Amino acid sequence: MKLKGILIAGGVSLLTLASLAYAADDKLTQLRQQGFARIAIANEPPFTAVGADGKVTGAAPDVARAVFKKLGVNDVVASVSEYGAMIPGLAAGRHDAIAAGLFMTPQRCAAVAYSQPVLCAVEAFAVKKGNTKSIKTYDEIAKDSKAVIGVEGGTTEQKLATAANIPTDRVIIVPDGQSGLKMLQDGRIDVFALPLLSITDLLSKAKDPNLESIAPVQNTPVQCDGVAFRKQDTALRDAFDVELKKMKESGEFAKIVEPYGFSAKAAMSTSREKLCAAKN
Known part of the structure; x- marks a missing residue:
């Protein structure tokens, strides 16, 4: 049916769908305007760490900071969260992303939009x-x-x-x-x-x-994380992936993660699609 010239399909108007798409695309613009992205971390070196001076480091925030900067978002502002509270906090809008060694599982992949792999570990x-x-x-x-x-x-x-x-x-x-x-x-x-x-x-x-x-613990899989975004922020996730891919190909990614002990090759040898489909 039509309502004021707007087609209604399955109870959802084209205007609503367009608004949702615009909101997803507009997330990056919003982050650029505010000058930073809010990320959830866990203060678990070397994945994430908070120094005595409050400075946030660790492989996950460092990668996120570098990618966001390439997207025109100058910095990241981190808040420490327990792992179990990260995805609910993301869904509630308290974080713009999670960069914390939150390993991909099918269940988590159903709840968030992961980037391509960043950090892998046993x-x-x-x-x-x-x-x-x-x-x-x-x-x-x-x-x-x-x-x-x-x-x-x-x-x-x-x-x-x-x-x-x-x-x-x-x-x-x-x-x-x-x-x-x-x-x-x-x-x-x-x-x-x-x-x-x-x-x-x-x-x-x-x-x-x-x-x-x-180590490694027998009968456990190699785990990999990615930066996690809200499901409706897939446009932002996709833009993040483009820059992350460039960093992996240029060697910049390896220069960030390998001093922390992580293998750039391990992250580059798998994919989000494989990890989200794996039976952990």
Whole structure:
């Protein structure tokens, strides 16, 4: 039917569809005008980090900052968020994007519009010395009725623990890496799980000779993240991807991520489409 010269199809007018498309295209203009993009991070070096002076660094924000600058958005302003709160915060408009090592899964890909891959990593455990023989996989933790694992809420590690059927009373949710490591040192958990580079960073700073890492954790996939945008901001995501691709091809991308320990080749050897379709 027609209403005031506007075709109605399936209850949605062409004017409405045009407005939605315009809003998506206009997001980049909005960011250019405000001069910065608001990003969610987790303060988990080397993915993300906040210095004592408040300066935001880490591989994920550094890549996002560089790409946004090429798009005419001069800087990023970061807010620290728990992983489980990032996507709801993005959907609510508190962030313009997530640049935090939020690994792609089919479930997350259904909720956000990911860029092409940025950072890839393998899984690791931090344990007290002597536990490396008895704790090698999530399945072994599940079978050991006394083993307790610490994970950050809303992370891939929490999902891996759930998939291995580790009882919830033996999965302790911690707010951040420093808290998880302290609980391990205090004997409140037997293993703390994070990506390898995060575990390595924590252990190097702790300088505790009684701790060591297990990596990669057997039977876990290589995980990759991307910068995440709202579903309606696919035009902004696509513009981001164009500049990200140029940076990968020029070598600028490698110069940003490799000093943090990440492999540029790993991110360039896969795609959003493959990662979003993978069964993790």
